[in-house]
Each structure stands twice: as C-alpha cells, then as structure tokens.
Amino acid sequence: MACVVLVSLAQPLRAQGLPELGDSSGSLISPQMERKIGEQAMQEIRLRDPHFLDDPELTDYVNNIGRRIVSASAEGRQDFEFFVIRDNTINAFAMPGGFVGVHTGLLLAAQTESELAGVLAHEVAHVTQHHIARLIGKQEQMSIPTLAAIIIGLLAARSSPDLAQAVIVGAGATGIQSQLNYTRDFEREADRIGFQFLQQAGFDVTGMGSFFGRMQRATRLYENNAPSYLRTHPLTTERIADMQNRAQTAAYKQAPDSLEFHLVRAKLRAEEGAPREAVAYFSGLVREHRYADEAGARYGLASALTRAGDFPQAKSEIETVRKLVRGVQPMVELLTARIRRASGDTAGAQEVLRAALLQAPNYRPLHYAYVEALQDSRQHQAALAWLAELVKSYPRDEHLYSMQAKSFDASGKRLLQHQALAEVYFLRGTLPAAIEQLQLAQKSGDGDFYQLSAVEARLKALRALQSEESKRR
Numbered sequence: 001m002a003c004v005v006l007v008s009l010a011q012p013l014r015a016q017g018l019p020e021l022g023d024s025s026g027s028l029i030s031p032q033m034e035r036k037i038g039e040q041a042m043q044e045i046r047l048r049d050p051h052f053l054d055d056p057e058l059t060d061y062v063n064n065i066g067r068r069i070v071s072a073s074a075e076g077r078q079d080f081e082f083f084v085i086r087d088n089t090i091n092a093f094a095m096p097g098g099f100v101g102v103h104t105g106l107l108l109a110a111q112t113e114s115e116l117a118g119v120l121a122h123e124v125a126h127v128t129q130h131h132i133a134r135l136i137g138k139q140e141q142m143s144i145p146t147l148a149a150i151i152i153g154l155l156a157a158r159s160s161p162d163l164a165q166a167v168i169v170g171a172g173a174t175g176i177q178s179q180l181n182y183t184r185d186f187e188r189e190a191d192r193i194g195f196q197f198l199q200q201a202g203f204d205v206t207g208m209g210s211f212f213g214r215m216q217r218a219t220r221l222y223e224n225n226a227p228s229y230l231r232t233h234p235l236t237t238e239r240i241a242d243m244q245n246r247a248q249t250a251a252y253k254q255a256p257d258s259l260e261f262h263l264v265r266a267k268l269r270a271e272e273g274a275p276r277e278a279v280a281y282f283s284g285l286v287r288e289h290r291y292a293d294e295a296g297a298r299y300g301l302a303s304a305l306t307r308a309g310d311f312p313q314a315k316s317e318i319e320t321v322r323k324l325v326r327g328v329q330p331m332v333e334l335l336t337a338r339i340r341r342a343s344g345d346t347a348g349a350q351e352v353l354r355a356a357l358l359q360a361p362n363y364r365p366l367h368y369a370y371v372e373a374l375q376d377s378r379q380h381q382a383a384l385a386w387l388a389e390l391v392k393s394y395p396r397d398e399h400l401y402s403m404q405a406k407s408f409d410a411s412g413k414r415l416l417q418h419q420a421l422a423e424v425y426f427l428r429g430t431l432p433a434a435i436e437q438l439q440l441a442q443k444s445g446d447g448d449f450y451q452l453s454a455v456e457a458r459l460k461a462l463r464a465l466q467s468e469e470s471k472r473r
C-alpha cells in the first residue's frame, strides 16, 4: 500500500528484481536460499550459543514489537523471527531470511520503546532490502552450510556482528574497500527504509536519532570504545544528522511506552548481579520514586525479592503491582504464579495461571508455566492432555514436545517419550538425532499397533528428508 510507494520513491534501486549496488558480476541468491541460510544459522545459535536467551516472555515481547514493524513493511508477510541474546553490549543484528537478534544491552539501554523500535526497524530494513544477500550474492558456488557458517563466524565475534564484517568475511581479502562502500550505502538505506517502517508502525520517529545521538555523546565515538552498534554501523555522525532531519520533517507523533516495555526491562535488570543487590536497587527506585513506571519498578522489586528467597515480601509487592495495572497482565500473573510456586504453593500457582489463561489464551508463556505447575504436582495426565491440545495449534513449538517427553517419561511411556524427543530434535534441525529417537521408540516394546505404525511412518518421512538433504550437499 502506501509503504510500497514510499519504498519505490525512496529507493534508487528497483524494488523488484533486486539488482546489486554497482555490481554486475553475480546474481543474487533467492529468497528461499536466504531463508535456508538464516534457518541454519538460527539452529546453530539455538544449539551452541550459550548467550542465546530462551526466555519465552522476552521473546514474545521482542516479537510483538518486531511484528508491528514488519507489518508496516512492504514485505509484511515475510516470516520474521526475533530472538534475544544475553549480551550487555548495545546491539542488534539481522541474518538473511528474517532472523533478528536483539542484545539484552539494547533492551536495557533504550529509554523509550520507540528507541528500541528504531533499532529494530533498521535491522528489519536490512532484511527486506536483502542486504546480506546482496553482499554474499556473488558467492553462489558456496553451499548453504558454508554460508550459514560465515554468518555464525560473524556472530562468534560478537563485538562486531553487523554488516561491515559480513562483507569482509564474505569478500575474502580482495575488494574489501569497494564492498565497504556498499555497506555504507546499505546503512543509509536501512536508516531511510527503517524510518518509514517506524513511522508506519506508529512509533515516535525521533527515537532513532535521539538514541544514536545519546550513544555517540556517551562514547565520543572513538573506534574501539564505541558501543558495538555504532562500530558496526559506519558513518555515524552523518547518519544521526540524517535521522534528525527526517524526524524534523515528519509530523510529531506521541507513542507512549507499553507496560510490557517496563516489565521486560525490570525483569532483565532484576536478574543481574547478586539477588540482594538487585533488591537494593529496586527498593531504592520505589522508595525515591525514581521510575518511569511504578508498576515496572515494583515488578522488578518483586522479581528480585523472589530471587533472594524473600517470598512474603515478594507476594505483597506483586499484589501491589496487580492493583496498579488494569486488567490481567500476563507477565504480572506469571510472576505471581512463580512466587507462589517458589514458596511451595503449587495449587495457588495453578489457580493464578488458569485464571490468567482465560483472559489471555494465546499467550504461550502462560501455557508453559501452567504445564510446569501440573508437572510439579505430578499431574502428568492433565499435563499431557493440555499439551495434546496445544500441539495442534503450535506444531512447530519444540518446548511443547520437550514438556511432553518429560511427562511421558514420568508416566513410564517409553515409545511416546522417544517419539516426542524425535520432534524436539527435528525442530532443532538435527535429523540424525531425530531418526535415532524414532528407532529407540520402535525398540521400546511398549507401544500398541497404531503407535508403532505412526513411528514407522514418521521414520520413513524423516529418512526421505535426510537423503534429499545429503543429495543437495
């Protein structure tokens, strides 16, 4: 719609057909190939990166913000996945195919939700403009695993994960300077297109420039001391000026921060350092009213108190938060349940979660917590019944299968346990391990005819997939 027009007006490049910037030698890799490279890199990160933060509440939040931005883009239907990396540097990075990593340092450093959205919009633009594909487009003789390995290599050098490095590694020793010129163009383009996404999504567009400006002032922009986001996104002074100019000519739009923005930041902050220090930090904020949002500060205090094992105080604090927020806020209910569970009140935790699920039936972190609470009290049949329904709605959610495996194990159902584990490995992209689990399921000796047939059919399908993949390499 309007966005398509904006993109084609703003772009010196054709929006369709995707020519390379000043490059005529090679063709681009296809969007399908991009997605495959991104998926493979994502699987590697999930499996091997100890900094990958598997926190369903944080993941849900960054995906909500990300989705708002993506739906404002011309490629609104592209399947984006946002994920969180536990790293104190202020950074975010995009991989081909729509995988965007967000550092916890960025979540904590952003002072408004629009600032965070500004950085994400820039990364989304790198994806929608196929920048990485353009950079590696000439390497078409490389296989998907090799290209994924290049991406991973960049991320391993976490201090500098953005595009500039993608170029250097991708290009080899020659032609680095000319490639770097491309990345400067890419950065400008990502700023310009990202700005449009930000505006369309209804965020405050001054956020982008003010955030970068603050980082620049804080660090004086000296190469090695600059936050990695600036180091990996060259031409900062000029970029900030551009952003500020664009923001000045745009109509001012107020975009208040969501409650979740404050809760997510408080959750992260409460997990930092020693529990007692975290309690002292949030107590100070609450006592001196030094907060942008009272519910957020008190939520942080309740969370820190829980870590410190002070459940009575935590309970009283979270009850105050529940009164402050209007209606049912899933993150607040989850912490309420967590406190009850930690203090040994499993039935109370279940009750809170059941009530919250009635109000927010699509919020998956509530489902995970509910199943865990059932498992805590050895209600494995109830847990399995709940999971069976969930799997129908979310067949690609590995959490669900891994919780199933746990309850099958506890119920002595070996075939079903291995079958569920096979799906976990399958979704993680480790086919050989998935096949091994199905073979173990076959040998388990406790399945009926129908269960064995299902295992056999799945085994056949995965073996076919495996031979197809080995042909492609």
Ligand SMILES: [Zn+2]
Pocket (backbone or CB within 6 Å): 122, 126, 162, 163, 187, 190, 232, 233
């Ligand atoms: Zn960039």
